[in-house]
Amino acid sequence: MTASDRAGMTVLLVEDEPDVRLVVAMLLRRAGLTVLQAGDGREAIEVLEAERDAVDVVLLDVLMPVMTGPEALPVLRELVPDLPVVFYSGYDRGEVAPLLSEDPPYTSFLSKPADQDTLLAELDRAHAGRRA
Numbered sequence: 001m002t003a004s005d006r007a008g009m010t011v012l013l014v015e016d017e018p019d020v021r022l023v024v025a026m027l028l029r030r031a032g033l034t035v036l037q038a039g040d041g042r043e044a045i046e047v048l049e050a051e052r053d054a055v056d057v058v059l060l061d062v063l064m065p066v067m068t069g070p071e072a073l074p075v076l077r078e079l080v081p082d083l084p085v086v087f088y089s090g091y092d093r094g095e096v097a098p099l100l101s102e103d104p105p106y107t108s109f110l111s112k113p114a115d116q117d118t119l120l121a122e123l124d125r126a127h128a129g130r131r132a
Contacts, residue, residue, distance in 0.1 A: 009127060010034040012055045014044040014072070015088070016064035020112070024059070027116045033123075040064045041072025048079050055083065057127045059119075062089040073107075084126035086110055 015021040025035045038044040060069040090112040110122045
């Protein structure tokens with residue numbers, strides 16, 4: 001997918017670390033994406049309730065205070081059942097695997113840090129799975 005293909009795509013970025021959230025949001029915007037942000041799972045639910053028609057894919061941290069990504073996922077899916085979610089974690093997948101939902105093509109996993117190309121490719125793949 002090219003930057004022009006992504007021009008209408010909106011990502012809900014859910015990350016509890018403000019510095020990480022700032023950098024990832026900047027990378028996504030530079031690639032032509034619209035970015036909505038939340039600092040934890042509860043905030044993500046609030047943002048999705050308000051913007052459910054706008055959000056195309058969620059980039060969801062796994063471990064966060066207040067409400068983790070895996071705790072938020074069922075509520076997010078209740079709001080938008082076919083919403084693509086990319087779990088994004090600094091932990092190895094094996095360490096957090098017991099917490100993760102296994103419902104491809106709508107859920108995938110990406111390790112932090114990921115370079116811009118890898119991050120965009122995973123978001124593109126998740127978004128394409130929803131449209132298929």
